Amino acid sequence: MSRFEAMDGNAATAEAMRQINPDVVPAYPITPQTSTVQTFSQFVADGEVDTEFIRVESEHSAMAACIGASAAGGRVMTATSANGLALMWEMVYIAASNRTPIVMTVVNRALSGPINIHCDHSDSMGARDAGWIQLFGENPQEGYDNCIQAVRIAEHEDVLLPVMSMYDGFITSHGLERVQIEDDGAIKDFVGPFTAHEALLDVDHPVTYGPLDFYDFYMEHKRQQVEGMKHARRVILEVAADFEKRFGRHYGFFDGYRLDDAELALVVLSSTAGTARSVVDDLRSQGLKVGLLKPRVFRPFPAEELADALRDKAVVGVMDRSDSFGALGGPLFMELSAAFKIHDVPAKTVDYVFGLGGRDTTPDQIESVFRDLAGIAETGKIQQPVTYLGVRE
């Protein structure tokens, strides 16, 4: 039987990791991820898991050890935030290109500098081209559920790509919520045993990992990574369907809220979607036809599905919790704008960069966004393609 517990996101993730019982976890502490690693260390110290925990001396070594351990032929997980992910950078790409199905929780935190420990999405958005599957969760429950599904997605033989599971630093990582924790046995069943592919430890069948690869083959190998990502689109939905069948919670590429008949839609990732939902309700009660779309999967980017879901909207406002300096707007906005163009979505789109470095985002601000969208719908004119919410100009 599943049970309900009051847990923060990091505790729920550590609990998922305990139930998944990975063979090796190399990890390094960084706020706001730290309590995940601490809680999991306690599970290791108490013998509640079979995991060997490597207390690495840096995140760069954490990811290198993850790759080595995964290639050796077992299940590997880790967790990090912000500067930790940035220090891993080089190895994050190498993990994907080696097709090592590592699962990493990234508790979103603003990248330095200036140094800041609070939430934004600059860390994982910076890694969006690294070749990892990226799932964003809204609350501790989604952190727990995504972590578990990530294992199945990563290890699927048509995918074999590492997965990052994100949730918002402090807001979700340290916010206590009601979380439905499934049975240990049910989770063990769901994730299944690890199947090794080309294991280094299979000394009777020696393999070479990470050779020098020039212009004569490199491009084909990159192309194969693209293929893995394409398969991931199918596998993410298959895994979600099986998850729903067993545990009753629905997941897909994204989650719509009062979206179907909405004329004005807001697109926002992670915990801010919770605030936005209450604003949608308020405005609906005032007769405004507003709705919300919360993407869950950012890589592979579900362009066609998002385009279809937003096709008939008059105006779509995107809220980006990270910026891409010198670009047309935040990453979510740029991807969505490209998707609209490719899939002939006529809806007007505008971007709102918000919440950088943990700046609070209030219902009032989200309401102001909807009012903006209403103005654009009325006049047909976009005054400003990118707006910075709640900033002192």
Add this chain to the structure above:
Amino acid sequence: MATALKLKELYKKEDRLTPGHRLCAGCAAPIIVRQILTAIDEPVVLANATGCLEVSTTIYPYTAWDVPWIHTAFETAASTISGVETMYRSLVKQGKIEDRGIKFVAFGGDGGTYDIGIQALSGMMERGHKALYVCYNNEAYMNTGIQRSGATPLGAWTTTSPVGRVIPGKPRPRKDLTAIAAAHDIPYAAQAAPHKWRDLMKKVRKAVAANGASFMNVLSSCNRGWRHETDQTIEVTRLAVETCYWPLYEVEDGEWKLTYRPKEKLPIEEFLKPQGRFRHLFSEENKHIIGQLQTGVDRKWRKLLERCGEEE
């Protein structure tokens, strides 16, 4: 029974680094790697840092390695092997795979070890992974075209410590990485050279038998970077040892021991002379650098004798 360290027994063993790799003629690295892998009778799994050895043995779709081998990046041989070795322990402990007595060995060049990879190496040693880290030390970044490293000796010419009108080669001496490794209180650390192959192979056997992390620093001549004849590979490492520029010793559970003592300590010039990278030191205005090199060697040698409890 371990294979006797005799040529007539050892030659029967299959090459784990097979012919057809693309290392330069006269490169010491493949000789050293063969000596190491031949010394180990057990199955091995290898990690390799970016560098000459890695790029020249694996150009896709070929590989010269007949044993499991992984390369991830330049500074990650130690952290990668940490992951591999830990997975082995985990899977064996859980009964998911059989204990085959696998030995884990990481190879890194001096750049990947003394410089960019020193943190990962230090972490691996402090955590006590049961793995041998071998630095094949050619005293510069050779793969990228002979740039200086923390292992490049005082006065040596490299492309980033060139001999110019005002600076005559590398301005600072090399660091003593073997001593740094030994200071981690690992069960086994040693220095070796390929011309003393039996000494090297014995050390490898002790290293992989050690209950924890072990480290070996092996002098590996590079005729491209050191500027000597391609048939002088072995001779030049012999001169390094006979001049006490590269003493052969081991540190076993904290006990320092000289494993070879030259009958007559040759002057440092004997090591420098055959190598073009030191040619400029023989000019009048640079001769004092040879004096500094000799003083440095003498001081380190005296200190080593003291540590090893040997008479001067």
